[in-house]
Amino acid sequence: MGMTITQKIIAAHVGKSVVEPGELVLVEVDMALGNDITAPVAIKELKKIGAQKKVFDKGKIALVPDHFAPNKDICSANLCKVMREFAYENNIENYFEVGQMGIEHALLPEKGLVVPGDLVIGADSHTCTYGALGAFSTGVGSTDLAAAIITGQVWLKVPESIKIIYKGKLKRWVTGKDLILYTIGQIGVDGALYKAMEFSGEAVKALSIDERFTMANMAVEAGAKNGIMEIDKKTVEYVDKRAKKPYTIYNSDEDAAYTNVYEYDVKTIEPQVALPHLPENVVPVRDIENITIDQAVIGSCTNGRMKDLRDAAVVLKGNKVHPYTRLIIIPATQSIYLQALKEGLIEIFIEAGAVISTPTCGPCLGGHMGVLAKGERAIATTNRNFVGRMGHVESEVYLSNPSVAAASAVKGRIVHPEEVVVSAI
Amino acid sequence: MLYKGKAITYGDNVDTDVIIPARYLNIDDPEELAKHCMEDLDENFINKKTKGDIIVGGKNFGCGSSREHAPIVIKVSGISCVIASSFARIFYRNAINIGLPILECPEAIDDVDEGDILEVDIEQGAIQNITKNKRYKAQGFPPFIIEIIKKGGLMNYAAERAGSIE
Numbered sequence: 109m110g111m112t113i114t115q116k117i118i119a120a121h122v123g124k125s126v127v128e129p130g131e132l133v134l135v136e137v138d139m140a141l142g143n144d145i146t147a148p149v150a151i152k153e154l155k156k157i158g159a160q161k162k163v164f165d166k167g168k169i170a171l172v173p174d175h176f177a178p179n180k181d182i183c184s185a186n187l188c189k190v191m192r193e194f195a196y197e198n199n200i201e202n203y204f205e206v207g208q209m210g211i212e213h214a215l216l217p218e219k220g221l222v223v224p225g226d227l228v229i230g231a232d233s234h235t236c237t238y239g240a241l242g243a244f245s246t247g248v249g250s251t252d253l254a255a256a257i258i259t260g261q262v263w264l265k266v267p268e269s270i271k272i273i274y275k276g277k278l279k280r281w282v283t284g285k286d287l288i289l290y291t292i293g294q295i296g297v298d299g300a301l302y303k304a305m306e307f308s309g310e311a312v313k314a315l316s317i318d319e320r321f322t323m324a325n326m327a328v329e330a331g332a333k334n335g336i337m338e339i340d341k342k343t344v345e346y347v348d349k350r351a352k353k354p355y356t357i358y359n360s361d362e363d364a365a366y367t368n369v370y371e372y373d374v375k376t377i378e379p380q381v382a383l384p385h386l387p388e389n390v391v392p393v394r395d396i397e398n399i400t401i402d403q404a405v406i407g408s409c410t411n412g413r414m415k416d417l418r419d420a421a422v423v424l425k426g427n428k429v430h431p432y433t434r435l436i437i438i439p440a441t442q443s444i445y446l447q448a449l450k451e452g453l454i455e456i457f458i459e460a461g462a463v464i465s466t467p468t469c470g471p472c473l474g475g476h477m478g479v480l481a482k483g484e485r486a487i488a489t490t491n492r493n494f495v496g497r498m499g500h501v502e503s504e505v506y507l508s509n510p511s512v513a514a515a516s517a518v519k520g521r522i523v524h525p526e527e528v529v530v531s532a533i
Numbered sequence: 534m535l536y537k538g539k540a541i542t543y544g545d546n547v548d549t550d551v552i553i554p555a556r557y558l559n560i561d562d563p564e565e566l567a568k569h570c571m572e573d574l575d576e577n578f579i580n581k582k583t584k585g586d587i588i589v590g591g592k593n594f595g596c597g598s599s600r601e602h603a604p605i606v607i608k609v610s611g612i613s614c615v616i617a618s619s620f621a622r623i624f625y626r627n628a629i630n631i632g633l634p635i636l637e638c639p640e641a642i643d644d645v646d647e648g649d650i651l652e653v654d655i656e657q658g659a660i661q662n663i664t665k666n667k668r669y670k671a672q673g674f675p676p677f678i679i680e681i682i683k684k685g686g687l688m689n690y691a692a693e694r695a696g697s698i699e
C-alpha cells in the first residue's frame with residue numbers, strides 16, 4: 109500500500125520509511141510557533157519546571173505578537189511583554205516585533221520559514237495553513253508548544269486522509285475561499301475530524317498560492333488535523349524566492365489509501381457565503397436577499413494577502429462604501445501592506461471610504477479594531493462565524509471572499525460583486 | 534501499568550462544558566476545581582466516585598473547547614483512567630499531555646455497566662471486566678506515550694529529556 113503526502117512527511121520526521129494511519133509517533137519539528145495568546149501560557153509552563161532557558165533550537169521557534177498587537181490594553185501589553193522577554197533572553201531568531209510582524213500564518217510562509225516537506229506545529233488552530241506549500245502543519249495546545257520548545261519534538265497520531273478533487277474551470281468572482289466554503293458546506297464542520305484533507309484537481313492547480321493558503325487555512329473548520337496540497341510549478345516558484353533552507357518535495361502515491369474521495373465540478377460553484385453561526389451554513393450569495401450589514405472586514409490569515417486586496421480593489425475602485433456601513437481592511441503583513449501601497453490599492457481603499465489597519469488579527473476574534481455591538485451584523489473574509497466571534501454574543505458574522513465583502517460594503521447589504529462591477533467581463 | 538476500579542458510565546458526546554463548566558474556569562486551584570467535576574451532567578459524581586474509579590464514555594468524549602482543565606479535574610478527582618468509543622481530538626491530546634490514561638475501546642462501551650469492576654492494562658490495551666468475567670481489546674500505546682503518562686504528563690517528560698530538572 110502506498111502512502112499519502114501526509115504519511116510521507118510524518119514518516120520522514122520520525123525517521124521511519126513507513127507510518128500507518130492511527131499510529132502514535134514522536135516527531136521532530138522543523139518549526140514551533142506561538143503567538144501573544146498561546147506562547148505566554150507555554151512560557152509559564154516552562155518557568156514552572158525551570159526550563160525557560162532550555163530552548164532546543166533558537167532558529168526553529170517562531171513567536172509572533174499578532175492577536176492583540178499592537179497592544180490593545182494593559183493585559184495584552186503584559187502578554188506581549190512576557191513573550192518579548194522570553195524571545196530576547198533566548199535569542200529567538202524568528203521573533204517578529206510590531207513593525208516587522210504580520211498575522212502569523214501569512215508571515216511565516218512569506219518569510220520563507222516554512223517550506224515543502226516541513227513538519228510544523230503551532231499553538232494556534234490555523235497552523236494548518238502551510239499545507240498549501242506541501243508541508244504538514246497542525247495546531248496544538250500550549251503544553252504541546254512548551255514541550256516542543258525544549259525538546260524539538262511533538263507526539264502525533266498519524267491521520268487518515270480524505271481527498272477532494274476539484275474539476276473544471278472556476279467562474280468569474282469565484283476563488284479558493286468559495287471552494288473551501290462550498291466543501292465545508294458539503295461535508296460539515298466535522299466532515300474531516302482527525303483527518304488530513306488533501307486538495308487536488310485542475311481547479312486547485314489553477315489557483316494562486318494565496319488562494320491555496322485560504323483553502324488549507326480553513327481545513328480545521330471541517331475538523332481536519334491538516335490540509336495539504338500537491339506541489340507544482342507555482343509552489344516551487346513561490347518557495348524559491350523566499351526559502352531560507354533546502355526543502356523536500358513529497359507527493360501522494362497513486363495507491364495511497366483514502367477513507368473518502370469527494371469530487372466536485374467547480375463550473376457550477378457560485379461565490380459562497382456562510383451564514384451565522386457555523387462555517388457549514390453555506391449558501392450561494394445569489395440566494396441571499398436583503399441582509400443589511402453594519403461592517404465589512406477584509407483581512408485575517410484566511411484572506412489578507414495580495415490576491416485578496418487586489419480582488420477587493422477591483423470592486424472598490426471608483427465606488428464608495430455605503431454611508432451606513434464601515435469597511436475595515438487589514439493587510440496581513442507589513443510587506444503586503446507596502447506592496448498594496450505601491451500598487452495604489454491603499455489609495456483606492458481610502459478614496460472608497462475604507463479604513464486601513466496595521467497588520468493584526470484584530471476583529472477576526474473580536475479582539476480590537478472593529479468589535480461588533482449587540483445586534484450588529486458583519487460580512488468578513490475571516491474563517492469563523494461562531495456565536496460572538498467578532499464581538500457581542502448577539503452580533504452576527506457572515507463569511508465570504510474579498511470581492512463579495514467589498515461589494516457588500518458598497519451596497520450596505522450582502523450582494524454578488526456583479527451588482528457593483530457591472531462592466532466586468 | 535494496571536488500573537483497577539469500578540466503572541462510572543456516561544453516554545456519547547460528553548463535552549468539556551459538562552466536565553467542567555466555564556463558570557468555574559476562574560478557579561486556579563485544581564482541587565477546588567475538581568469539586569465541580571461533571572457537575573452539569575451528574576450531580577452525584579462527586580459523592581459516588583472513589584479513588585481509582587474508571588469513567589466509561591461513548592463517542593466523541595471531551596468534545597467542545599480546548600480547555601486543559603477538563604482532563605485535569607477528572608485526574609484530580611481520583612479517576613484512574615477513561616475509556617470511550619472515541620475521544621475528541623484536542624481532549625485526547627490534552628489528556629495524555631497532563632498524564633490522564635485513556636483508551637479507545639468501542640467493544641467495552643457496549644458491554645460495561647455502571648459499577649462493574651474493571652482492570653485496565655494501558656501498555657497492552659487490555660481491559661478485563663472482573664464482574665462479568667470478560668476481556669476486551671483496545672489499541673495499546675507506544676512506549677513514549679506510556680512514559681508521558683508514567684511521568685505524570687508531557688512537561689515532566691519533556692523536562693527530563695531536555696535535562697532541565699535541577
Ligand code: SF4
Binds near residue numbers: 232408
Ligand atoms: S486572523 Fe483570526 S483566525 Fe487567523 S490567527 Fe488571527 S485570530 Fe486566528
